[in-house]
Amino acid sequence: xxxxxxxxxxxxxxxxxxxxxxxxxxxxxxxxxxxxxxxxxxxxxxxxxxxxxxxxxxxxxxxxxxxxxxxxxxxxxxxxxxxxxxxxxxxxxxxxxxxxxxxxxxxxxxxxxxxxxxxxxxxxxxxxxxxxxxxxxxxxxxxxxxxxxxxxxxxxxxxxxxxxxxxxxxxxxxxxxxxxxxx
Numbered sequence: 691x692x693x694x695x696x697x698x699x700x701x702x703x704x705x706x707x708x709x710x711x712x713x714x715x716x717x718x719x720x721x722x723x724x725x726x727x728x729x730x731x732x733x734x735x736x737x738x739x740x741x742x743x744x745x746x747x748x749x750x751x752x753x754x755x756x757x758x759x760x761x762x763x764x765x766x767x768x769x770x771x772x773x774x775x776x777x778x779x780x781x782x783x784x785x786x787x788x789x790x791x792x793x794x795x796x797x798x799x800x801x802x803x804x805x806x807x808x809x810x811x812x813x814x815x816x817x818x819x820x821x822x823x824x825x826x827x828x829x830x831x832x833x834x835x836x837x838x839x840x841x842x843x844x845x846x847x848x849x850x851x852x853x854x855x856x857x858x859x860x861x862x863x864x865x866x867x868x869x870x871x872x873x
Contacts (some may be wrong), residue, residue, distance in 0.1 A: 733790045734764070734783040734816040734824060737797055741807035742775040746840045748804065749780060756796050760849035761789045764824045768833070769841045778809075781843075783821050790815075821845075829855045 740749065746767045753762070764783035767776050784790040794813040801810050818827050828834050828843040834854060836842060845852045 730787050732815045732819050733785070733787055733821075734781060734819045735790050735793055736779055736781055736814050736816040738779045738812045738814070739809040740767070740776055740778050740780060740811070741802055741805045741809050742770075742773075742778055743805050743807075744776055744802060746776075746844075749776075749802075752802060753782065753793075758784075758789070758793055758796075760846075761785055761793075763821050763846045764843065765846070766824070766828065766843035771836075771841075781816050781818075781824065783819075783824050825855055826858070830857050 744767075746765075749767055750765060753765075762782050762784050765780065767780040769775070770777050782793065784793060797811045798813045799810055801807075818824055824843070825845060831843075834842055834857075843854060845854050
């Protein structure tokens with residue numbers, strides 16, 4: 691008898707678990723850098739260890755259910771286009787620093803329900819900070835133009851979703867459905 695076990699495309703390969711990717715060094719001239727920002731000015735939080743099968747709407751529903759409905763104005767859950775699963779982290783910008791801190795306290799150590807996952811949320815401030823910086827960064831990102839709306843960043847005003855601003859410069863299109871553009 692032969693048993694075939696299929697790998698879940700949303701799970702990281704075992705040999706990759708626990709290994710961190712090195713981030714490129716941030717240029718001091720990078721206008722998105724928070725290197726010199728005062729801690730009390732930070733409003734954008736990175737939420738990590740999200741179960742990979744969570745969708746944008748599922749995570750937004752949890753955030754709203756925990757009392758942050760009109761308290762954030764930017765949300766982005768990056769997606770692995772090849773596997774069509776989230777990458778395990780999200781970015782949320784809040785209306786002020788105090789709300790960001792409340793969110794961090796509410797979600798640090800929180801276990802998102804709905805899937806058989808052992809992941810426990812971790813929070814921290816994002817490298818890119820503030821609504822304007824996030825919009826400026828993502829409006830020129832190829833990810834803002836993917837064909838599936840649920841894979842794009844979102845902008846909110848008073849809890850209502852708004853059309854995301856168009857590009858301020860020419861952008862290269864993002865891969866569609868797992869296909870990468872050729873150089």
